[in-house]
Amino acid sequence: MDPRQVIERARAEGRAALTAPEGRLLCEAYGIATPGEGLAGSAEEAAELAGKIGLPVVLKIVSPDILHKTDAGGVLVGLRTPEEVRQGYDTILANARAHAAGARIDGVQVQQLVGGGGLEVIVGAVTDPTFGKVVAFGLGGVLVEVLKDVTFRLAPVSGDDALAMLDDIRAAEVLRGARGAEPVDRAALAALIERVGRLVTDHPEIVEVDLNPVFADARGAVAADVRILVGDRPEEVARLPREEILRQMTRIFKPRSVAVIGASAETGKIGNSVMRNLIDGGYRGRILPINPKADEIMGLPAYKSVADVPGEVDVAVFAIPAKFVAAALEEVGEKGVAGAVMIPSGFAETGNVEGQKEIVEIARRHGVRMLGPNIYGYYYTPENLCATFCTPYDVRGSVALTSQSGGIGMAILGFSRTTRMGVSAIVGVGNKADVDEDDLLTFFEQDDNTKAVAMHLEDLKDGRGFVDAARRVVRQKPVIVLKAGRTAMGARAAGSHTGALAGDDKVYDDILRQAGVVRAPGLNDMLEYARALPLMPAPQGENVVIITGAGGSGVLLSDACVDAGLTLMEIPPDLDAAFRAYIPPFGAAGNPIDITGGEPPATYENTIRLGLGDDRVHALVLGYWHTIVTPPMVFAELVARVVAEEREKGNVKPVVASLAGDTEVEEASEYLFQHGVVAYPYTTEKPVAVLGAKYRWARAAGLLR
Structure with missing residues (x-):
């Protein structure tokens, strides 16, 4: 049966897991070696199968309603005679019915006993909310969740990445044959990792794959137990073409005109600080104060609305309360503004999720790229651009820094002043309702004024988009990341060992390394890396x-x-x-x-x-x-x-x-x-x-x- 038919049948029956025989069919289709086995419907049939397969054998309950077979007493190992197999069949059925009286039972799987002297490892895959399909490899067996010696890569996995995974666990020396032991067949193990990556890439409905244990030795690698969970196909992330992102980001970082919506002549107002920074910072483009109650602000003619401004407007900095943003954003969109810099708070960070969804919809409908909301603004020193309510900054240099937090942004500013670290850009991303790190990397990649990029982030909206952009940038210039939330927040509830091992930070750590990103352990480390790496x-x-x-x-x-x-x-x-x-x-x-x-x-x-x-x-x-x-x-x-x-x-x-x-x-x-x-x-x-x-x-x- 075709793998897609197997998956579709399970989903049509409302099942979240494939049975062991169904899992074996998928493994066979992808060249994943499993032990010889068969499905028995009676004790006598089990004994006959054992004789054909070759004793000793393993017996496992096959039931779509019993996912964790060991917990149900549904696994017996090392049965050496036909009589032991018959008795084992009856025992397993009795245990299964005692564990779940109403469970559907397809029979008992009779499986060749493998693993004599082989090393137990785990190969699996999970669907990560940030990065999508992720392949895992590590030490397997019953201690897998205790030792947690596991590493992750994006699926599909290349041959080089698969081999690198073998060296990435703490027990890598064991695979090479520690203390005179025979080394495992690294090529066979890497091929198995690759095949699991192809399996979950080809079939997005597969939520998790758990091959544990896989017995690896000098002769190859055999998956002794297969567990596959299925579900809905994940939504595909919509991404703009790179050329379009670059066109928009260029207008934002090199604007010919900047409108300040909520501009004010009153000291202490955010709209006043933004105006003062633009003027005092030496920005050479048009500065356009927008205030329906003023005719002139800080010596510049004011406009009632951005719609009244003659000519094009590249960037609009919002310095008005959240409740007025949507209406003003509609006007900005109709004007054809490229970038909206959303300083106001009061959106998703305060629980106003619907309000944030509304402004995202408006921006997308008009093709406006939006920084924020809930940010301090941004700096781009080659253009003398200080579009922020914070301290102006004029020390030009080659480092671009971004932060998801206003407080971290100010730490960046203070550090760069104290050390005289010149910057090309300092950018707040805040809630990241629209523009995020991969958009910024796309600009910094081709920006001759930027030689290194350092990013503080709490999460990634589109992990794969970030990895794609980072891989391009890293070929030319360092990308340094301070990922907040480094300590384990607890593994997500999952139906497999692989899922339980996929703690958020471990996945982030491995995949950021896969992307070539330099991860900083703390804020000062990120800043020192940013300061030092371009010099060296x-x-x-x-x-x-x-x-x-x-x-x-x-x-x-x-x-x-x-x-x-x-x-x-x-x-x-x-x-x-x-x-x-x-x-x-x-x-x-x-x-x-x-x-x-x-x-x-x-x-x-x-x-x-x-x-x-x-x-x-x-x-x-x-x-x-x-x-x-x-x-x-x-x-x-x-x-x-x-x-x-x-x-x-x-x-x-x-x-x-x-x-x-x-x-x-x-x-x-x-x-x-x-x-x-x-x-x-x-x-x-x-x-x-x-x-x-x-x-x-x-x-x-x-x-x-």
Whole structure:
């Protein structure tokens, strides 16, 4: 029977789950190996089937009304004689009727016993509310929900992604044959993962697939138990063509005119702050105050309605109460405005879901793209555009930052001011009723003013849309994400092990990594990554070398490198000898290279030049210890000069520094940052974490040799 017919029959009968024989039919259709088996309608028939299949066997109840067979006493394992099979048949039926007296029983499945010595793993798929069909792989068996050693990828899964899943679990070494055990057939296991991905992609009505256990060994992979849940076909997400998104976003970020609906001459009003920021920020386009009660605001002619404005309007900033927004948005739509910037709160975030639906419908009907509602506005410094009621900002740079929260947006602003981190854009997305992160990524992807994108998000409206956009952007520039809600909120109620394992953050974590996104563990991390990554050249390989003036710092820096997923280079003999020529006899070569604390500036210079000049070294981590012999600013000026000179020669590598000492190391760290070397005082972890983030992006972008 065709798989679609099997699924349609189950749904026509009102069933949410396929029976085991039906699940086996789907597995056969997709080349998923299952044990030899048959369906018995009597004890004698069960014994005959066992003889044909080969003893020992497993017996399982087959009932559309009993999903969890083990809980119903509906599974018996290791029956070795025909008589044991007959008795087992009767026992299983009795257990099933005691568990659910009215359950429909199709019979008893007689299955070949597999798994002698094989490793138990789980392969499955769930329908995630954010990302759609997601494939899971991990350790299986009865401890699967206890260990939770599982990883996820978007379906369908490519061969490379399937193989990567095998290495992504904590027990990956077991698959490779730990302690002399025979390794599993990785190709067969990866193929099984791929086939599950194709199955759920081809049949969207499949809600969950749970193959547990799958017995994997050197000869292949066999799914001993199959559980498949079915339901309604998910709604397809409507997406605009990329060219259309880009056209709209370009008008929003590079507008020729901005109307302020609710503009005010009264200090303290949001409409006044927006006007003041547009004017004082130096925006060069037309600024159009809209206020039915004013003829002039802040020296500019005011209009009763946006409809009264002569010529085109690209952006309308709303600074009016929520109850007036819908009517004003109709006028904006009729005017042909490209973007509506919805500062007002009072929509879905306060429970006014219907009000938000209304303005979304109006915007879509007119083709208006809407930022918000419930946002602080947005900045785009190349156009001197401060369309916000918050502090104006004029430090141009190459980082675009977005936030779903106004408070986080202000933290972004404060950090960028304090550190003088120039930005290309700061954007509030708020409720994301319309414009979301993938729309913004589509613009930043082709924006020459943006070299890195950092995003704070609490959720994603369209996970697959985000992944598609992020994958494109990551090829050229880093995408950094701070995902709020990192702690487990509890697994969703589900009818399978796979569903129970699909905690929200684990799925987010794996799929963001699949997209090549650099995930930041906290707000300061996101901001530091955004500040530092554009300054650092991309590494060309994995070899990291630590040069330190303090043995204690070297140990901590080594630990930090391991935590950040970096590879400490095994120093070859000739390079080891070259380093030893510059350090005192009581220093230590190897990696870390400890030049000791009493060395003059020349020792730092010689060892750093050597590391930068050797093609086998791909990145340097410097550990500085404050001494009178080499004071902090002497160290900083020396490092900046040496790095600049070596880059002129073509020795372009990332260099990060950790500075320990008195307060002078703060000024030295800032000096290094200003000269393209990422440096932090009083910490060994932060510079290495930033370097690790750069490496994660470089790997995702395919830049490493």
